[in-house]
Amino acid sequence: MSNYFGDYVTVAVFLLIGAVVVGGGVFAARMLQPNNPTKLKSQVYECGIEPIGSGWSQSHVRYYIFALLFLIFDVEAIFIFPWAVNLETFANAGFGVLILIEMFIFIGILVLGLVYAVRKGVLKWE
Template identity: 55%
Template sequence: MDGYFGSYALVGLLLVVGAGFVAVSFAANRLLRPHRPTPEKRRGYECGLDPAGGGWAQSHVRYYVFAFLYLIFAVDAVFLFPWATVFARPGFGAVTLAEMFVFLGIVAAGVVYAWRKGVLTWV
């Protein structure tokens, strides 16, 4: 498996082995599981209580905005911690520092935008 196409063959072989493992696992599960359906088992389950009401519930859009803001800060942390460890090594200078300040500026602009729109006020 040397050469240019050897690497692709290895990746293809790993994909085939992985897909085979998943297929064998699902087949073994289907063959070994107990299968005794009853009307009680087919009924919906809601925290130990009988289901009540319809299956449709509306959520306020504010929760999606909070989730989006969380993702912004999570991605910010994912980039800041590795950057801090790499920046401590010799050979990284002002360019790396400037790139991180540009990134932090974009994140800060997003936070200021959310603050000006009133998203960060708790209701």
């Protein structure tokens, strides 16, 4: 098989194997385990008393600003990877300093945003 497809096939097979391990385990356990569900057994656990309200209770997602920042920086990371791998090639071709300054500007803008967020105090959970 060609090298190109070999990569994909190998990864796919390994992911499949991960699922097969769980499936096989579940199947094997079915031979060993009892199956006798009752109302009391399938009750949701909540300190041993009867659960109050729904399990899907609402809670304040306090970290949504972190999530926004995370999204920005994660996209940045995608841009950084090709640059990181090719830096050596560019440096050997004589563009090293130029490409370095370019990336410093790119990272600098994002760091400015992070500094702003820290100064604003939004990264503190009060």
